[in-house]
Amino acid sequence: MRKKNKLLVNQNEKTLGQLLVLPLFLLVFGLMGYPFINTIYISLTNKRVGYDSSFIGFKNYIRLFQDPTYWMVLKNTFVYMILAVGVKLVIGMILALTLNEDFKGRAIVRMLLLIPWALPGMVAAMTWKWMYNDTFGIINSILKNIGLIEVSIPWLSSKHLTLYSVIIVNIWRGIPFFIFSLLGGLQTIDGQLYEAAKIDGANMIRRFWSITVPSILPVISITTMLSSIWTFNDFENIWLITGGGPLNSSSVVATYTYQIAFQYNEMAQAVSVAVSIMPILIVMILFASKRIGKED
Amino acid sequence: MKKKALWIVCLMLILVTTMVFAQGQAESDKPGKFVMWDKSEYVSAYNDLVKERFYAFAEAQGIEAEYIVIPPNDLKSKLLAAIEAKNTPDLVVTDDFLAKQFAGMGQLVDVSDIKNDLPFYDAAINMSYVKNGDYVVPLSFLAPGLYLRKDKWDAAGLDLPVTWEDYKKDAYLVNDPKNDFYALGFPMGASGGGDAEGMMRAIILSYGGALVDENDNIVVNSPETLEALKYISSIYLEGLAPPSAITWDDMGNNNAYLAGTIGVAMNSGSIYSALKNEKPELLEKTMIRPWPAGPAGSFTPSGGNVFVVFKNGKNSDAAKLFIRDYFKKDFYENLVIEMGGMWQPVVKGMDQNAFWKDPTNAAWLASSKTTVPNTYPAVPDENSTRAFSEQVSVKAVQKIVVNGMDPQQALDELEADLKRIYNK
Numbered sequence: 146m147r148k149k150n151k152l153l154v155n156q157n158e159k160t161l162g163q164l165l166v167l168p169l170f171l172l173v174f175g176l177m178g179y180p181f182i183n184t185i186y187i188s189l190t191n192k193r194v195g196y197d198s199s200f201i202g203f204k205n206y207i208r209l210f211q212d213p214t215y216w217m218v219l220k221n222t223f224v225y226m227i228l229a230v231g232v233k234l235v236i237g238m239i240l241a242l243t244l245n246e247d248f249k250g251r252a253i254v255r256m257l258l259l260i261p262w263a264l265p266g267m268v269a270a271m272t273w274k275w276m277y278n279d280t281f282g283i284i285n286s287i288l289k290n291i292g293l294i295e296v297s298i299p300w301l302s303s304k305h306l307t308l309y310s311v312i313i314v315n316i317w318r319g320i321p322f323f324i325f326s327l328l329g330g331l332q333t334i335d336g337q338l339y340e341a342a343k344i345d346g347a348n349m350i351r352r353f354w355s356i357t358v359p360s361i362l363p364v365i366s367i368t369t370m371l372s373s374i375w376t377f378n379d380f381e382n383i384w385l386i387t388g389g390g391p392l393n394s395s396s397v398v399a400t401y402t403y404q405i406a407f408q409y410n411e412m413a414q415a416v417s418v419a420v421s422i423m424p425i426l427i428v429m430i431l432f433a434s435k436r437i438g439k440e441d
Numbered sequence: 442m443k444k445k446a447l448w449i450v451c452l453m454l455i456l457v458t459t460m461v462f463a464q465g466q467a468e469s470d471k472p473g474k475f476v477m478w479d480k481s482e483y484v485s486a487y488n489d490l491v492k493e494r495f496y497a498f499a500e501a502q503g504i505e506a507e508y509i510v511i512p513p514n515d516l517k518s519k520l521l522a523a524i525e526a527k528n529t530p531d532l533v534v535t536d537d538f539l540a541k542q543f544a545g546m547g548q549l550v551d552v553s554d555i556k557n558d559l560p561f562y563d564a565a566i567n568m569s570y571v572k573n574g575d576y577v578v579p580l581s582f583l584a585p586g587l588y589l590r591k592d593k594w595d596a597a598g599l600d601l602p603v604t605w606e607d608y609k610k611d612a613y614l615v616n617d618p619k620n621d622f623y624a625l626g627f628p629m630g631a632s633g634g635g636d637a638e639g640m641m642r643a644i645i646l647s648y649g650g651a652l653v654d655e656n657d658n659i660v661v662n663s664p665e666t667l668e669a670l671k672y673i674s675s676i677y678l679e680g681l682a683p684p685s686a687i688t689w690d691d692m693g694n695n696n697a698y699l700a701g702t703i704g705v706a707m708n709s710g711s712i713y714s715a716l717k718n719e720k721p722e723l724l725e726k727t728m729i730r731p732w733p734a735g736p737a738g739s740f741t742p743s744g745g746n747v748f749v750v751f752k753n754g755k756n757s758d759a760a761k762l763f764i765r766d767y768f769k770k771d772f773y774e775n776l777v778i779e780m781g782g783m784w785q786p787v788v789k790g791m792d793q794n795a796f797w798k799d800p801t802n803a804a805w806l807a808s809s810k811t812t813v814p815n816t817y818p819a820v821p822d823e824n825s826t827r828a829f830s831e832q833v834s835v836k837a838v839q840k841i842v843v844n845g846m847d848p849q850q851a852l853d854e855l856e857a858d859l860k861r862i863y864n865k
Binding site (some may be wrong): 194195196278279280281285295297299301302303304352387388390391392394403406407408409410412 | 517518521522524525543546547548591618619621622623630631632633684685686687688690697700702703736828830836839842843844
């Protein structure tokens with residue numbers, strides 16, 4: 146009898162728990178689940194803003210996968226992400242190691258290094274656009290003054306350069322996140338480990354690879370993964386500097402989606418671009434969540 | 442315990458649902474704010490003056506109002522988003538080609554009452570004409586001019602150029618890229634603005650070509666249009682324009698001309714207005730010329746600013762009343778003058794001020810009455826204005842310049858783009 150009562154109480158608690166979670170579930174479904182399902186549905190229609198739509202199956206995806214521009218944009222997105230995150234990691238690590246040492250004016254240097262991250266994106270993008278200008282930009286002017294070039298470099302109009310020009314801006318803006326995340330990790334390493342390694346004859350490089358990197362590996366992987374997701378979805382930086390041009394040579398998935406949706410008013414086609422990269426983002430998010438979960 | 446908790450959860454859900462619906466009901470019962478979206482203008486005084494007038498009007502009417510300034514390049518995307526969200530503003534000021542696209546989409550309120558009552562010039566009626574009805578109220582002309590650095594042409598011992606070919610021939614002598622000076626500041630960026638596409642259309646017409654005729658036939662694939670494409674792409678391929686011109690937005694040529702880095706710019710009076718106020722020394726070296734001619738003559742396609750009232754707005758009547766208030770002589774006449782020649786009036790009787798007797802301003806005024814619509818010879822409708830706002834001919838030139846595409850192939854792709862838009 147007592148056992149039966151206990152089972153009943155457990156069952157009651159379980160039901161109560163489920164009921165209390167229900168509003169949250171409904172809220173999450175309303176805010177995320179429904180829009181997600183609706184997005185997938187729209188990608189299967191011929192939706193254009195201001196017009197009725199009808200179901201057309203996978204036609205948008207077929208058209209998309211046959212479009213060479215889509216593949217170019219996807220390639221740009223990966224080049225943008227891999228190059229930007231890779232360089233941010235390397236430079237961020239070097240600067241974090243430097244800032245981890247004691248030197249005069251360290252506090253001021255730390256503060257200055259935060260500026261690129263603290264600046265509003267719009268201000269940063271406009272400033273860089275101005276600096277890249279081929280007739281009155283400061284970058285070309287300096288290169289000419291020191292005799293490296295005779296004619297200005299078309300940073301924002303050559304299809305071979307534009308993507309790299311916006312990658313440089315992304316790196317400049319994103320380095321502080323790496324510096325301060327990695328610095329946080331470096332400060333948790335016990336100094337005695339380095340002392341012991343020194344006594345054992347380990348040189349600086351050996352100490353870095355055998356002590357520093359393994360100790361902050363979780364921080365490196367989370368920082369890299371979060372930055373990869375943000376960089377993959379970057380819009381503001383590219384849109385404000387090049388608009389994805391010329392001829393999509395600096396377009397990434399986010400700018401390309403916007404262009405199709407709002408310049409061509411092909412909403413369903415644009416949504417299909419966004420949906421097509423979801424599997425990649427889901428894998429990245431799962432990996433990051435798993436890592437963060439492990440850390441907790 | 443279980444029952445009690447169930448009741449609490451159910452009550453909470455009912456309460457929240459009731460509150461949400463009650464709020465929604467209350468919102469839909471209200472007349473709603475009178476919302477106006479206006480373009481951010483090159484002359485900042487414009488937005489201040491209209492804002493003041495708008496709020497004074499709303500106060501007199503006893504309605505709550507909001508005046509929002511939006512950069513022209515963002516207006517289309519924001520309006521599309523607003524239409525989708527069924528939350529359009531009541532009144533919008535925009536470029537005529539964009540307004541005509543929304544008219545074609547059936548999003549606008551008929552404004553024939555305003556157009557019949559106010560004494561608009563015939564050219565203004567033509568500028569705001571759209572095939573499917575009276576949905577667009579003309580607001581101002583934006584007559585274009587060609588700014589030329591007379592000092593540079595004089596220094597090279599050149600006569601004033603007249604034809605497109607003259608400009609190219611002279612450019613070889615004026616061009617000085619090593620010192621960051623380029624002869625021709627022809628914009629060719631696909632930024633969503635109208636400058637580059639307008640110029641491209643002018644060149645194609647001057648060479649005897651056209652994109653679409655007055656009966657909606659796609660006639661772009663002709664030897665004349667091919668010649669026009671070859672001409673304009675050669676300007677960039679031969680380095681006679683700044684490399685960045687291929688990505689300029691509508692401010693690109695303004696900035697470059699004011700920075701003294703280009704010899705020629707085609708624009709409305711915005712450059713003139715800035716030169717007069719900020720760089721009078723550069724204005725002295727500048728000459729304003731008519732648009733160049735080609736083998737088939739000279740064409741100056743142009744548009745203007747217009748008002749449109751959105752049918753899903755909640756204050757259509759107030760919007761129409763405000764349009765009438767806007768055109769009252771005490772406000773409109775001064776507003777146009779405040780733009781410093783960049784705008785020209787669309788309503789008769791507003792050009793009697795001494796300002797318009799000045800030779801330069803008189804030239805802008807005269808020019809405003811002789812331009813052809815941006816989509817000429819195609820009839821302004823949803824398709825022709827969509828083709829204009831998608832900048833199809835600019836993209837054809839970009840393909841030749843940036844991707845090294847053969848001009849005939851670029852022309853074939855331009856034809857395919859038009860067929861896609863016209864569903865042919």
